[in-house]
Amino acid sequence: MIYKREIMVGGGCGGDGCVSFRREKYVPFGGPDGGDGGDGGGVGVVASLNMADLGLMRRKKEFVAGNGRRGSGWRKRGKRGEDLAISVPVGTMVFTRGDSGEEILLADLSTPGQKVLVAKGGRGGLGNARFATAVNQAPEIASKGASGEERHIVLEVKLITDICIVGHPNSGKSTLLSAISRAKPEIADYPFTTQQPILGVMPDDRRDFTVAEIPGLVEGAHLGKGLGNEFLRHAERTKLLIYLLDGSSPTVIDDLSILEKEIALYKGLAHKPKIVAVNKIDLPEVQARLPEVKQCFAKFGAPVFYISAVSGQAVLELVRKAMEMVDQASRDEEIISQAQITIFRPKPRK
Ligand SMILES: Nc1nc2c(ncn2[C@@H]2O[C@H](COP(=O)(O)OP(=O)(O)OP(=O)(O)O)[C@@H](O)[C@H]2O)c(=O)[nH]1
Ligand SMILES: [Mg+2]
CATH class of the missing domain: 2.70.210.12 (GTP1/OBG domain)
Structure with a gap:
């Protein structure tokens, strides 16, 4: 593409x-x-x-x-x-x-x-x-x-979406996208199944939220490794990033720092509002390591959710928080854009 x-x-x-x-x-x-x-x-x-x-x-x-x-x-x-x-x-x-x-x-x-x-x-x-x-x-x-x-x-x-799901290959981005939106992306147990950004719509009573999945990022993506980091251009205009981690990865704790580093290296993304979601908690081995992972992520400067995109566990809570943060980001953007408008008024007569 x-x-x-x-x-x-x-x-x-x-x-x-x-x-x-x-x-x-x-x-x-x-x-x-x-x-x-x-x-x-x-x-x-x-x-x-x-x-x-x-x-x-x-x-x-x-x-x-x-x-x-x-x-x-x-x-x-x-x-x-x-x-x-x-x-x-x-x-x-x-x-x-x-x-x-x-x-x-x-x-x-x-x-x-x-x-x-x-x-x-x-x-x-x-x-x-x-x-x-x-x-x-x-x-x-x-x-x-x-x-x-x-x-x-x-x-x-540059796609304009409310939410963008980013993560390592195979972390379950497509599974989460299909669980929270009407999109039907291909899901498979091998890396780089998704090679293009995929858009979905999350209906809500107030309005529809748009959500996108972009292809997986690997360490060194900014140097062209894997599929590179070109797809991050579609995250530039999103209001919220969901960092999706594979809970079954033995290096899940390092995975978060790798992901953060790759995203921070792309212009304009370092300070985007974000949520971390650790996926696949339905698996027994993930459950076994959960206390350790929770302890490590406790001080991370963003909300962290422990979810299962397959069983739906904690997915609704994640979605609610995401919508709330998108609304907050929209309000912040509005305040900034209003502050930038200069209004010229005549001087009051003395
Ligand atoms: N047990 C379990 N498996 C999951 C969960 N979420 C995703 N998977 C599995 O993980 C594998 C990868 O899922 P995808 O949704 O294709 O992952 P992805 O991040 O989109 O992968 P790429 O597009 O290749 O980067 C599939 O076999 C899914 O069935 C989960 O919550 N629990
Ligand atoms: Mg995918």
């Missing part, structure tokens, strides 16, 4: 203006009647719920809209070039490149149907009818259509 791509977009060229004179029986000196060229089409990027990634851009790197048609006699304007709409998944960020190659955000397409114009079409040229003046009543000039705008844009998909 493709989550980041640089493409070239180009607006269509404007059609040329036309040089023509009205020639009709009994109408001497009919005058200039060349029409204007049509404008070139524009290129837009549209967020669509039907797209999962940027697979459309696997081979195609250039997207150019249609050219405007030339004007014609009888002051007829040329047809406008066809607009081109590039469909991308909801959650796609659109960047242009600055002078030193840095990415500058143009738009964050976070709602279905949201659209941004990335390349304007060129204006159509003027026909000779436009150039007629009192001193030049039969102009033989028309202007050419302008070229469309051309630019390189970078598209990056």
